[in-house]
Amino acid sequence: SERQDREHLYTFKVVVIGDSGVGKSNLLSRFTKDQFTHEDPTIGVELNTNVVNLQGKPIQINFWDTAGQERYRASTSINYRKAAGALIVYDISHRKSFTNVDFWLRELQMFGEERIVTLLVGNKCDLESSRAVSRAEAQTFADAHDMMFVETSALESTNVESTFRALVEEIYRRAT
Ligand code: GDP
Ligand code: MG
Numbered sequence: 001s002e003r004q005d006r007e008h009l010y011t012f013k014v015v016v017i018g019d020s021g022v023g024k025s026n027l028l029s030r031f032t033k034d035q036f037t038h039e040d041p042t043i044g045v046e047l048n049t050n051v052v053n054l055q056g057k058p059i060q061i062n063f064w065d066t067a068g069q070e071r072y073r074a075s076t077s078i079n080y081r082k083a084a085g086a087l088i089v090y091d092i093s094h095r096k097s098f099t100n101v102d103f104w105l106r107e108l109q110m111f112g113e114e115r116i117v118t119l120l121v122g123n124k125c126d127l128e129s130s131r132a133v134s135r136a137e138a139q140t141f142a143d144a145h146d147m148m149f150v151e152t153s154a155l156e157s158t159n160v161e162s163t164f165r166a167l168v169e170e171i172y173r174r175a176t
Pocket of ligand 2: 024025026065066
């Protein structure tokens, strides 16, 4: 019945963090609506929802997408509260967005749950000719901080679906 379905619906919160302009909102809109936009970043916190089926069970994911001057905003712990997962996104063609991953990791350590599943995402991998961060360097960094690592392109839909799925599978594995 519908009631039983609802009782068995898992809901997880996932925060999507990283510098402004790295493609957080577009990764989410690609995953939840299969849409991409060339527009400028919006301001505020956007909520996005998607349902992923794992072993026949619907898992609802509530994404918290921060926007605006993320790097300099006063950090609010409420963004991180009860998040089961985090995507830390940087832009492979913009080195500063990768060195700033340190800042985002520290925020997670300060405000996030202890067992939060974290995935490092190098977005805009379609911009290979202006690459500023090698795969090997990012992989080494991710290994050192116990994160999964993947490169994506929201523009070309590369690895988007599989990245979100991997995150959800790991969250589910740890929660059950
Ligand atoms: P946010 O500030 O992190 O949410 O970044 P947005 O999703 O708003 O994207 C910022 C800019 O980068 C926009 O102009 C997007 O069109 C562009 N963008 C996002 N993802 C990609 C990508 O995978 N490849 C390329 N080439 N551009 C992207
Ligand atoms: Mg955004």
